[in-house]
Amino acid sequence: MPELLAPAGDFEKMKFAYLYGADAIYCGGQNFSLRANAKNFSLEELKEAAEYAHSLNKKIYVTVNIVFHDDDLNGLEDYLKYLDIIHIDGIIASDITVIKACQELKLGLSVCLSTQASTLNSRAVRFWQKLGVTRVVLAREASREDLINISKTGIEIETFIHGAMCTSFSGKCVLSNYMTNRDSNRGGCAQVCRWEFDTDNGINLSIMPKDLNMVPFIKDQIDLGVASFKIEGRMRSIYYVSTVLLAYRRMIDAALNGSLTLEKENYYLKVLNRCANRESTPQFFDKLPGENEQYWNGRTEVSNQDFLGLVLDYDKNSKLVTLEVRNYFENGYEVEFFGPNHETFSYTINTIYDDNNEKINVCNHPKSIVKLPVDKYLDKNDMMRLKMIDKPDNL
């Protein structure tokens, strides 16, 4: 059964990831990790995170995936030893110095080769296997045929199934360095590939890819023996991570028990695209992406306001749910409640109580506490969102 692997930019996101179906999370420490803009984990938080993960019988991987310059190597060996001592399950790395250090220090950490190494063939995989690498995150450019060939090496295969794409092979880009002096291979990527370029002909050039989704090929990748399905996005919100995880958790479980239908896939794809407010495609898995797999000029990134509230409590006697407000809503709104322990259901808001139990018509203060009468039981950390997509009755 493949592992569902989630991003965790901080401790809170890690807890939501496990709650919403992740079997494992990956996170970064405050040094040596890409996504330097994420909050990341202190040494003490990493220890606490490992204990928390293992108390749930889940796994935790730590990214040590920057491309090191000489000045950055100070403290690396001590850091790896520390990760070993606190029982991190494995590290994700691309720099050969990190990988050799794990081997030479005889650490118990499993070593996963990062997608930054741009691996597309079995001979490159065998090179890394000899250095102790037990898992490889394939380049996002990997096709179905590449996956089949690499699986013959016996290495564990991890594939990205959802999230943002680089325009470049990961690791093969220093556009950010050139434009902003921020090193993309050391956590400072300024996402220059999402900017528009001027050209001599007056029509701006866009090279920004749409996001990745592997919805149509989940069953196929399970059958091909993929060990871990990875979701991108350590900078993303708890709403995004929870929504994406729940969608893939349910699709993977359905694929495993033979109940994954095209109707389910279509529904979850709409949920995923709405959540990110971006279109997504399988990109390289089934074909070379063309113009339809890119965004063109004039697009502005606007987050939607669908995440309306986080469930803090549910009183079975009064059937009142206590919510922390996240975005504006009012009486008459058609919404949905979703969570890991029940099917998503629709609800029309008719009554709202404020924290003095007074009836109000609108909620326009983020983080304020309100109550709604809801007949169906809800768990703490379930979520309420604007209903934008009709869920088929049989799902």
Next chain:
Amino acid sequence: MNKLVTVTNKNYINKLKKEDVTLVYPLRFFSTGYEEYFDINDIDDFALINRILTDSDLDKLEVMLKNSHVKGIIFDDLGILDVIKNLNITKILLLDHIANNSKSLNYYLEYVDSVVVSSDLSKEEIKLVVKNANKKVVIYAFGLKALMYSRRNLVTNYEKHFKIEENNILDASINNKYFKFIESKEGTKVYAYPYYNALELLDLDNVLYFWYDPILLDIDNIIKVLYGDTSNIETSSLFLDKKTVYKVGDLDA
């Protein structure tokens, strides 16, 4: 003389051969980001393979190299190590942006004759890496510096989308920073413009080759550059004098 020069146009070969240089030919279907590519039978010096390859590509390459007359190979994909393990040729690894410290460079040197030192490094970083290297290394001396390598056909997609006349080379800019996009069927390379000029590093010791990669440059200027004359060419030191920062927060430090 220990100069490598990429052949960017077949009409330049005779003139280049009169110079004391080793020629590097982008191998057709196995390289990207050049104006011209060469069949294996036309290569009598070094072959350049700068693509990330699939198993099928490697199988084809293995057959081609066995029957070739190449004297050396410059390559990016680590899978090629297995393909060339029994070939008696000079093996140079080109892991641009990836092997950026002395330890990593020395680990890779255990598998090959030389490694191209990353040109994202500052002058001081390059000097340190070269000094610490256990074998002689290769230094980018001059050329268009690759900033990005995409498997996508970015130029074709753009021209198709806007119904613009097809051309595999595209000039672009953002905020007075200039780029050259060069595409082949196998992908797109994006280069910084003006030309990267690291001729000041020519006095470094412990260097197997200094590499000149004069993409889009005419032959007269290529020859001049080989003699140290860049007076007619716009050049830049790129990262040589501008060390990149580790973290976003470092920008304010």
